[in-house]
Amino acid sequence: MDDDARPWDVAAPLVRAAQRGDALAMDDLLGLVTPYVTRLCAPIAPADTADAVQESLLAVFRGLRGLRDPLAFYGWVRAVTVREAVRVARRTAGETPADPEQITRLRDLLPAAAEAAGAGTELTTEVRDLLARLPVRHRTVLVLRDLEGLDERTMAELLDIPEGTVKSRLSRARSSFRKAWTR
């Protein structure tokens, strides 16, 4: 594969073939998109990542034929995955408030997460631990903002909530870290 090829360009012909019922293309597409889906699910549903990944992949492939523009594949996968990961996380998550000591240990979340996303690597254990202690709604906005780099309007559309709510959730999620810094 060409190292410079953009992921959506690589995916597009596979999407078209999979939409025509080509199982081998579907399998290739599954291999291509699973790391991305996992990277989104791990911080949103840390206790049930495998379930969230599986539910997301099922939803993606069930809905694949309805996707009109194959170049929009990754954006659409992101929307489907976030919806499924939030659903799975809410199903099982004990929404326990963050433990201040944990937060102190993990105050580097934002730069570390951005760096991990930039390098395309997995989040560090510390980052995951901290995210796991935040409520699902806070986890989700942090992941979309700092890992995926989405703006507030796109996040609002994706999560189907008003833009103002996105802003306040982001602000509350981040205030946990500010508190940690002052300790």
Added chain:
Amino acid sequence: MNGPDPIARLRVVAAGLRAPVYAERRLDLPFDLVWAVVADLERELPHLIPFVREFRVPAGDSERKRATAVDALGVRGPFEVRLAPGWCLMQSRLVTMGMAAVPDGTGTRLAVCGAVRPALLGPVQRGYRRLLGERRARAFFRAVERRAALR
């Protein structure tokens, strides 16, 4: 973390194909024995799938091969085959078939999936699911058990 195991992967492919045949069963046989039967396509597939009379696979252990199937009526068709431990996905112009297995304690969890290529026969799939899907899958699992017992 690693990707989905072969069975989870087959569930996703089956969902994408809207496959009329998809079933899983735990067999009380070790994984190596079950997979030895399933992966021996040339010798075993005609015993496992009623409409396959012959299945010719080129020698070698490549994960991607082009095989030739001869159906019950004597019609030949090329198949693309992907074969790896616990994973087999095969596709011709007309049909798709997948098999996946993972160890489950001392036994094996085996899954099978079958679909026709939608552009050609899509509307047939829904009726087929109700009428024949489950029966086909049950017959497949019984056949794997029977063939494993002969080894």
